[in-house]
Amino acid sequence: MALIVQKYGGTSVGDVDRIRNVANRVIKKYQAGNDLVVVLSAMAGVTDQLINLAHQVAESPDERELDVLLATGEQTTVSLLAMMFNSMGFPAVSFLGFQAELLTNEAHGRARIQEIHVDRIRKALDQKKIVTVAGFQGWTRSGNITTLGRGGSDTSAVALAAALKADSCEIYTDVDGVYTTDPTICSKARKLKKISYDEMLEMASLGAKVLQIRSVEFAKKFNVPIHVRSSFNEEEGTMVIREEKDMEKVLVSGIAYDKNQARITLTKVPDRPGIAAKIFTPMAQAGIEVDMIIQNTRAGGLTDLTFTVATPDYKKALDIQQNLADEIGAEGVYSDENIAKVSIIGVGMRSHAGVAAKMFSVLSKENINITMISTSEIKVSCVIEEKYTELAIRVLHDAFELDKA
Ligand code: ADP
Ligand code: ASP
Ligand code: MG
Numbered sequence: 001m002a003l004i005v006q007k008y009g010g011t012s013v014g015d016v017d018r019i020r021n022v023a024n025r026v027i028k029k030y031q032a033g034n035d036l037v038v039v040l041s042a043m044a045g046v047t048d049q050l051i052n053l054a055h056q057v058a059e060s061p062d063e064r065e066l067d068v069l070l071a072t073g074e075q076t077t078v079s080l081l082a083m084m085f086n087s088m089g090f091p092a093v094s095f096l097g098f099q100a101e102l103l104t105n106e107a108h109g110r111a112r113i114q115e116i117h118v119d120r121i122r123k124a125l126d127q128k129k130i131v132t133v134a135g136f137q138g139w140t141r142s143g144n145i146t147t148l149g150r151g152g153s154d155t156s157a158v159a160l161a162a163a164l165k166a167d168s169c170e171i172y173t174d175v176d177g178v179y180t181t182d183p184t185i186c187s188k189a190r191k192l193k194k195i196s197y198d199e200m201l202e203m204a205s206l207g208a209k210v211l212q213i214r215s216v217e218f219a220k221k222f223n224v225p226i227h228v229r230s231s232f233n234e235e236e237g238t239m240v241i242r243e244e245k246d247m248e249k250v251l252v253s254g255i256a257y258d259k260n261q262a263r264i265t266l267t268k269v270p271d272r273p274g275i276a277a278k279i280f281t282p283m284a285q286a287g288i289e290v291d292m293i294i295q296n297t298r299a300g301g302l303t304d305l306t307f308t309v310a311t312p313d314y315k316k317a318l319d320i321q322q323n324l325a326d327e328i329g330a331e332g333v334y335s336d337e338n339i340a341k342v343s344i345i346g347v348g349m350r351s352h353a354g355v356a357a358k359m360f361s362v363l364s365k366e367n368i369n370i371t372m373i374s375t376s377e378i379k380v381s382c383v384i385e386e387k388y389t390e391l392a393i394r395v396l397h398d399a400f401e402l403d404k405a
Contacts, residue, residue, distance in 0.1 A: 007157035042073025104138035207258030
């Protein structure tokens with residue numbers, strides 16, 4: 001007998017038939033004698049619809065109220081699933097974030113889980129109930145509903161698995177595992193049997209939305225192996241686990257992309273101490289995260305400074321810099337929304353030279369211009385024109401032979 005935490009994403013609970021499919025899968029494991037905690041997302045598209053509704057009544061909706069609204073998506077699915085179990089003759093109970101005592105900080109819309117008190121869940125499991133838990137939502141000490149950021153149900157599931165010391169944590173989604181790259185845009189993408197936490201962290205932060213970044217951070221911190229698999233078949237998926245020795249043999253394990261990027265350049269800025277602080281402090285104060293930064297020194301004591309931000313922050317960031325340009329003596333502010341970041345990831349890069357150079361030459365053969373580069377121990381990212389994203393992924397996938405195991 002095992003304690004199993006399962007999470008089903010939006011597509012997997014997209015309508016009543018699909019919720020029934022989830023119920024049948026859960027019951028199979030329950031009847032085999034296991035304890036089950038089932039974390040659910042909202043039905044596919046519902047969170048987007050709710051955000052859209054909020055924007056119809058307010059230009060920038062109050063963050064607290066937005067979380068109250070968004071949490072209803074998951075409230076719907078967990079209650080429906082629990083009802084379904086009950087009507088099929090299996091005892092079940094649903095818990096919202098506050099009932100599961102999933103405590104977060106106060107950061108509405110991007111709250112972080114701080115503590116989980118699992119007594120109530122344990123008690124229900126002791127009573128042989130199947131427990132359904134609303135993903136994506138938490139509860140603050142001051143009594144407010146919070147949400148964990150888009151894709152946050154993954155994090156709810158992994159955090160619950162850690163707090164309950166579950167025997168396994170299974171993330172069911174609409175693909176049957178983690179692929180070498182997004183299978184919806186590259187037909188040669190191959191399912192990985194396993195991937196290390198660090199590689200998955202890079203994949204997630206560089207754009208692969210198959211797992212929310214924080215869920216992988218949790219999994220790494222508490223050593224929770226995650227099994228990513230499909231809710232539509234019985235195939236084994238991908239294990240996200242601690243790094244193993246043989247993983248370094250592979251040069252590149254995956255390719256990620258992010259089209260949600262915009263670039264801003266300030267030209268001919270006086271090159272003196274304090275300028276970077278002047279440029280980036282107001283961005284931090286506005287809660288804007290800056291991704292890549294490049295500074296090029298020119299002759300005559302001048303410099304150009306380029307950085308990227310996520311598209312939703314683009315307008316705000318551009319306003320800030322346009323207002324600042326005169327004050328800091330910049331000649332101009334230029335920007336481009338039609339860019340994408342394409343990244344190759346692999347722990348094997350640590351012990352192999354020449355990976356970045358190969359990436360650059362593969363892109364140059366296709367005449368794809370690279371405008372920014374950033375590297376870390378296990379990844380290389382290039383900013384390119386957005387229209388070349390799919391082409392870049394395809395040629396890199398071929399060049400690094402990612403279709404071959
Ligand atoms: P869920 O609603 O189940 O949480 P998501 O839409 O959040 O599902 O994540 C699954 C999607 O992630 C897939 O449909 C796929 O398009 C996308 N994806 C991006 N990169 C990858 C990858 N490397 N492997 C698998 N899926 C990926
Ligand atoms: N429903 C939320 C979202 O769409 C959370 C999730 O699906 O994980 O982002
Ligand atoms: Mg998701």
